[in-house]
Amino acid sequence: MRKRTAVTLHKSADLLLEKVEKIGIMIEQAGQAPVPGRIVAYLMLSEPPYRDFYEIQAFLKASKSSISTALNQLMQVGVVNYITFSGNRRRYFQINTQGLTKVIKERYRKGQLINNMIMETLQHRKNSEFQRFNRELKEVIDFSTYIHKGMDKLIADWEKLHPLS
Amino acid sequence: MRKRTAVTLHKSADLLLEKVEKIGIMIEQAGQAPVPGRIVAYLMLSEPPYRDFYEIQAFLKASKSSISTALNQLMQVGVVNYITFSGNRRRYFQINTQGLTKVIKERYRKGQLINNMIMETLQHRKNSEFQRFNRELKEVIDFSTYIHKGMDKLIADWEKLHPLS
DNA sequence: TTTTTAGTTCTGCAAAAAAAGAACCATTTT
DNA sequence: AAAATGGTTCTTTTTTTGCAGAACTAAAAA
Structure with missing residues (x-):
């Protein structure tokens, strides 16, 4: 026993x-x-x-x-x-748990950084001979911006529904 | 000169x-x-x-x-x-650039991992005395799931509009 | 056939990150 | 007032990571 x-x-x-x-x-x-x-x-x-x-x-x-x-x-x-x-x-x-939620939010928002980075490179390349590559970079930015904006909206909508979290 | x-x-x-x-x-x-x-x-x-x-x-x-x-x-x-x-x-x-886009997508999808992790902990805690904490964890999961689902949809919508990227 | 080129792979070292140890300190308890 | 508690902080040790050097290799050129 x-x-x-x-x-x-x-x-x-x-x-x-x-x-x-x-x-x-x-x-x-x-x-x-x-x-x-x-x-x-x-x-x-x-x-x-x-x-x-x-x-x-x-x-x-x-x-x-x-x-x-x-x-x-x-x-x-x-x-x-x-x-x-x-x-x-x-x-x-x-x-x-509130802090944890906040950290998760912040993580998602960090995606914006990559976006900014690519934008800077595209700015640098604006007079490039290689417009094909520039167009491709632009597409990456478009995608990344789209996601980022979508996500900000998702978060904002959630916050509207759940005021205190 | x-x-x-x-x-x-x-x-x-x-x-x-x-x-x-x-x-x-x-x-x-x-x-x-x-x-x-x-x-x-x-x-x-x-x-x-x-x-x-x-x-x-x-x-x-x-x-x-x-x-x-x-x-x-x-x-x-x-x-x-x-x-x-x-x-x-x-x-x-x-x-x-295609690979880069893919990596960005994957990064976003990784949010799901935190979600799974918290779900596992909640599973473990299902008979806990401390239901208040469980409810709080549940809220974190709800938020994280909401974001994750929303994002999958965003990505799916983008892919519908941009077949080859 | 030998030499050169375009890398690759293995070993070792230095810097950085993580953890341990121990001295320390402010409260609290005795 | 002395000892114990609940940590903190500073230094040292250990582990991990990133990079360099040099020997090596497969393919191509000479």
Whole structure:
């Protein structure tokens, strides 16, 4: 009986760790370093969805400095938050879903940068002999501009419908 | 007279180099290493818009190995291409605008990955005590799904209007 | 057949990024 | 007032990435 419980607990903690790794890698691929990625993954999956500094550190087996730096960075970006409970000095970190939504929006908006870049090149090439290439570049810009404008509208429409997010 | 021409030439090559650096940095920020970024920038700005291996190397003052590796990588990704001229053994590298458009599309589509990730976490949390957090995650997914679907439609509509790009 | 050309591939090094360690500091608790 | 807590900050170590150098290769030219 005791053994079985222990095994079960072990198995589920292990499973959680595996999931944290997996989701963590996805977050890495979105441009975060491993430790911040794992922190976000852990906070997303954890029950309860808030954890204090030492719980996070113990779960991820990372150093205090890494955890501290990562948490502060994530709070800076806006995807992590904390809550407190009175009579308790620790801060409980959690995912800030509003911040997450904002980050997703920003990511989409970044497409505009490529657009600007190609426009600059086309400006530079305006007297080029190679108008065929210029026309092709123009097409890329047209597509990219179309997408970008469409997306801004999508976001604006959403915001109209969902005022506070 | 000779001096002035030399100065003029020098100045314009210099200006080009400056622009290549600037555009190159923009491309770096989209996730490329410096040398590949500069190659793309150079091919975008260059007149003619195609250059052989040694021209690229000379312009960027990088090693053959860096240029070779970077060009192959860029061809792999699809943003660079080459053409040949008969009676000439060299390959002339150029921007593949179709490939570039495709890469831009793919980038936008990658938003879906975040979406999938959050869906997985929500699946994991389905029996959670903390339904408030689950609802918040659901909202993030709803937004992200909305954007993603909207974008797929934008792309599909564009493709209907522009069959071959 | 030898040499040249147009790259490629492998090894190593330097710079940058990520993480760890440890000293430190402000509150809080004892 | 002393010790403990909950971190932070600075320095060092480790890992990863990007690039260069040089030896190499397949095809073409001489």
